[in-house]
Amino acid sequence: MGTSFGRGGATTFQQDLQNSDCILIMGSNMAENHPVGFQWVMEARERGAKIIHVDPRFTRTSAMVNLHVPIRPGTDTAFLGAIIHYILEHDRAFKEYVVNYTNAPVILREDFKDTEELDGFFSGWHEDQNRYTFESWQYGSMDGAPHMDKTLQDPRCVYQVLKRHYARYTPETAAQICGIDAQQIIEVAEALCANSGRERTSAISYSVGWTQHTAGAQTIRGAAIIQLLLGNIGRPGGGILALRGHASIQGSTDIPTLFNLLPGYIPMPHALAHDNLKDFIESGSAMAGAWGNLDRYVVSLLKAWFGEHATEKSDFCFDLLPRINGDHSTYRSIMDMLDGKVKGFFCIGENPAVGSGNSGLHRRALANLEWLVVRDFNEIESASFWYDAPEIESGELRTESIKTEIFWMPAAGHTEKDGSFTNTQRLLQWRDKAVEPQDEARSELWFYYHLGKRIKEKIAQQAEPHADPIRFLTWEYPETGETREPSAAAVLREINGWDAQGKALSGFGELKADGSTACGCWIYCGCYKDEQNQTARRKPGSEQNWVAPEWAWAWPANRRILYNRASADPQGKPWSERKKYVWWDEQKSEWIGFDTPDFAKNKRPDYIPPNGAKADDAIAGGQPFIMQADGLGWIFAPTGLVDGPLPVYYEPHESPVRNLLYSQQANPCRRQFPRPFNESNPSPSELHGDAFPFVLHTYRLTEHHTAGAMSRSVPHLSELQPEFFCEVSPELAQLRGLIHGDWATIFTSRAVIEARVMVTGRVKPMILQGKEFHSVGLPYHWGSRGLVTGDSANDLLQITLEPNAHINETKGLTCDIMPGRRPRGEAVPAFLNDVRKRAHMDVVT
Amino acid sequence: MTQGYYGRPIVKPPAWSDLIPTYFFAGGLAGTAATLAFAERAAKNDRLARTLILGAAAGCAVSAFCLIADLKKPERFLHMLRVVKPTSPMSVGVYIFSAFSGSVFIAASSEVTGIARSAGRFFEAIAGIIGPIMSVYTSVLVGDTVMPAWYLPRKTLPLLFAATSASGAGAWGLLFAPARSNGSARRLAILGGTAMVAALQALHRELGPKQAEAYTKGEAGALARSARVLNISGIVCATLAKNSNALSKIAGALLLAGGLTERFAVYRAGCASAKDPKYVLEAQKA
Amino acid sequence: MGFFTDTTLCIGCKACEVACKEWNKLPSDGYEFTGESYDNTKELNGNSWRHVAFIEQLGQERDTSRWLMESDVCKHCTHAGCLDVCPTGAIIRTEFGTVVIQDDICNGCGYCVVACPFGVIGEKQEDHTMGKCTLCYDRLKVGEQPACAKACPTESIQFGVVDELRERAEKRLANVQARFAGAQLYLNDPNDGVGGGGSLFLLLDKPEVYGLPPNPIVPTKDLPLRWRTAGIAAALLFGAVVLCAAVRE
Ligand SMILES: Nc1nc2c(c(=O)[nH]1)N[C@H]1C(S)=C(S)[C@@H](COP(=O)(O)OP(=O)(O)OC[C@H]3O[C@@H](n4cnc5c(=O)[nH]c(N)nc54)[C@H](O)[C@@H]3O)O[C@H]1N2
Ligand SMILES: Nc1nc2c(c(=O)[nH]1)N[C@H]1C(S)=C(S)[C@@H](COP(=O)(O)OP(=O)(O)OC[C@H]3O[C@@H](n4cnc5c(=O)[nH]c(N)nc54)[C@H](O)[C@@H]3O)O[C@H]1N2
Ligand code: SF4
Ligand code: SF4
């Protein structure tokens, strides 16, 4: 999303779905996992919109919609490709939008080669390094503005490249890949086309059914291309709604827990590339668009962190920022734990021993640490693995030889602390503490704040420069109560930032690069406008317009639909009365509408940037994508993704069939970790005697939450889904002799687990390239602890990552299944060795 | 194919224990025994009257125990005496039972102790008059539920309850009174036993073949078949028992067992008709 | 007051079940996997006052793809069998027109269990009294809506004045009939066997598919008849006894 449009967040908000004329829910089980937001889908359905669900299983979402398409896991890129093919083939794009607001007319470089020419690769591929270099993907000419052909006829313009690129993605071919009828794809494509244009808009909503694949980002790019071609971005009832997971998972990318980002999507400085602030700003900022002001954001951030120490003289303490020198993501760190390179681990708000793909490998990693801090409500599996892990049962790990020292600390729950959540639609909502935390339980804020204070005290006397980042850190917040809980509001105010007088800023437009402003996260600037906690606003929806701008606060600048300048035509008039949202008011000479305009308030629609204009001034009045250097929506992504400027269909890392489209089987850029206990099942499996003939995918149930610690411990939830089960079609049950309600054993080359059998017509066999295939679906909520226990689906998984977001493939692997309960104890390793032997794999001794 | 929703019951079977059919049996027996005692007293057959009024007292004692034990806490019985609810056969029944068993206990105490004879006789007469109502009201109680096997035989279920009570009271007389004075008890037992068999036939007819399955299949069916054997043998013995103490006792025992078994059969039939949704569905077919 | 449960809007999230248990402090009802689609609650009973039913209707060729979901609850019948037969007066009709068991008066006799045409009532685990939906009497008292209706994200459970709900239900039926095959109202007719429900339903199939009785009748409807036939039986019994005593061999 960041690559296509400029910001890494949902382009719209859930309430806006009610305005859609067609909603494609794909890679998300919205009714089950976002039930409250799903009311707006229901609202749209009641208003006559066509709702489509594309999901391997017929779920509670499918039950509510007009059309369900049972797709094979991991083939969404092909499906979306066929939709793009349909749009181009039948000339159904919203031309005026495409020509003016997207980079479809941009002419590409001569040396750019598409996958059409290189059988599944783009130009720039380095076989030896397994990666691309990106020069050839750049725009043809970039002096000032890119070169364009607004007639879209030039053979090297993006539109024509796209046409050639997607020529082979016919509905018929995609149907062979996805295991469905071509007619179903055509029906979806036609619905989207018929419900787009001036008068109508369609929305797409996805979640981890798309992201948890080795081609996750490219699938989302496919959706972005569709929405740009159909003119659905920035308009009411349109957009792409990324449905996020945990309560503040959006917040945790905005103010990131990611190794390679600073707050507000500012890249983390690299050890080799960024010697000083100037270097950093120069390499990171764009000439045009909002990123043109990177210096202001970074300096204000440094001021917020290092206060008086951050001066022009000290290069604003840029030196004190940590540097990265490679991949430090979670999975990489897990490998390093296994290799003994990581000694200690804070495990907070997660439960990798159940929740992370290949949880067995995670448990082995945890068992190889020196110390482990687990802060949670209960003693979760990630804290108890040393005595109750499956590897203990099978004798592969022994309690006596695990040397990890584990500190289990009780955490305060969300009702026991103040703070804000940033939800799926970038909305910051404040929550007041309802009760005091019990006993020793403390908030995260308390923990880190007091930990930081103690470290600062310890380090205060050290004069060595390596202590400076901590010594110079501003670390003072008001403390209240007996527990000396720091004030969350004060932290939020620092994130919002203040000016030289210490007054709260009202928006990132006020940020300065001279050190006179401080701001903890530029995109959140304005959330404490007028010294008011804007995120705590709770004006009922009935007392304001449908956008409800006075309910809480959304980044950026309390905007609910991003790029909403696109809801008006190039002249600034609404595309249609029915779909008006933000428009140019000639009298007032400003942009007005239902939402905060995502555009310079007084910039005329016919504004043309003068030569040498910088940052926002370089964006023309008819260019809605103000975060992009060219102000355009990116159908073709010259930068931002390591695996290609256009989506390409590759088979999942583990797949039962060959790639029909290219001889390259799987995403060549995927990150692999081949090592014991993380072996891959042979793919395509036909190569090795059908050892793992079935497609395995995992998902959630409404009744439980993720790794289950929060639901398996609650009687009222545990009773609703008491046991781990697998969902299989009647045909697969027949084939393998599985009995409904009985037990099944499911295995991969990594692990063997057991689950109750749920034979259901909601799962269908798929016909792939003329042959019948089956899938096994597993909810992944169970583990060894809690009121209801069961094997963990994640034991079966394997770690191979999507190369951009480093997300593990959890949906679309291979497995086998047989009736009855699994082997136990020492029979487990023996069983697995047998399985590996049959698959012609190495045997672990 | 399973019917309804995964074959689950549409209505709930009783949450009662086996104390409740036992109560139906004991209460029914007590009611009719009291009436026969009253009639025999009028006929100056004090010997049989004595056996019967004591039988009624025993029946009342068992009944009271069953009722209270099923409520788990004795004081809960009193909750029912807070209100009078004509729409609740159980509420009405509580008063019938209280009035009846009160009268029976006074009459029986007087019979045993010889104290306050005339009051005793008076209450014996009251009990005798209430007796038949005591015997059949439980058919209203179970009929006023949504168990198809109880709800549907509107006409015949009371007759079955009356007949079972008659055979029970008669059997009591056969069992505990000497043959020379038990003539009316023997006649009542034969009449009641025969009526029971006939009423059951009528009940099956009233229900029709599909609903009657609740009575003929499963545990209820097995119990009903045993009850039938016991009853018919009891009737035969009773017919032959004239002047024979031994045969009288055998007949009495057989008929008592038959009556009790029949009560359980009816009770189980009610439960069965709730547990399998087909009965409700069949009954409510448009 | 009552409910209109519109199953065309139910997403089967069970928020209503959980909200009810939380509010009414009901215990869990055991951890048993049924394999009956996603329904592990199984039924309404003393510990579960809301029950979401799941019915998978996926034809052999999967051409009929429906997954029906319905949140079931006490019907708060106009003619309530449970209330009629309760011998202690524990079950009352409240000022809101709802049917409520007062658990401090209930003596656990269990008569209401067998008098409910919908099998709603069951024994509560802890104290051997009977339990069912109170239509959140305590919440209505303070002007709040029932916990289940409040928790329902899609307005499948609508709370309101029964007469208005009936109208709304009629309108809704007219609106969805063309879109949903088999749409029908349930318990909206004041002339049905229970005088209409205080909770009415919009179903997508026959009531029995959801485990509901197709034509429920309050058992006390026949009560006078029953007493009459019982009276005749008692008279016959009396006559028979007298006869037996009178005949002397
Ligand atoms: N009740 C509940 N709600 C939750 C959570 C929870 O655990 N419980 N978790 C929260 C979190 S952390 C997250 S991230 C979100 C996730 O929300 P979702 O993305 O909706 O979560 P999943 O159930 O994992 O996956 C969604 C669907 O993807 C389907 N699927 C699997 N593979 C594919 C595929 O290749 N293509 C397509 N099109 N579909 C596929 C699955 O069948 C499943 O129905 O939910 C959040 N909400
Ligand atoms: N196979 C498979 N695996 C998956 C997925 C999948 O779809 N399929 N989905 C993936 C996704 S999207 C996600 S988000 C992960 C989730 O996986 P995890 O994050 O590992 O699992 P959770 O159970 O959500 O762990 C959160 C923990 O935080 C604790 N907690 C809650 N609130 C607080 C708090 O305030 N403070 C502290 N200290 N602790 C708290 C909870 O008790 C819980 O134990 O799973 C991933 N794994
Ligand atoms: S659990 Fe919370 S976040 Fe999830 S749907 Fe319910 S209200 Fe929304
Ligand atoms: S549904 Fe049953 S419990 Fe509810 S009011 Fe009617 S008879 Fe009573």
Ligand code: SF4
């Ligand atoms: S169990 Fe309680 S509520 Fe039910 S009928 Fe008996 S006293 Fe009334």
Ligand code: SF4
């Ligand atoms: S109204 Fe209250 S008691 Fe009744 S089901 Fe809803 S939450 Fe439960």
Ligand code: SF4
């Ligand atoms: S809360 Fe509403 S949508 Fe969810 S199961 Fe209950 S009735 Fe259905």
Ligand SMILES: [Mo]
């Ligand atoms: Mo997530």
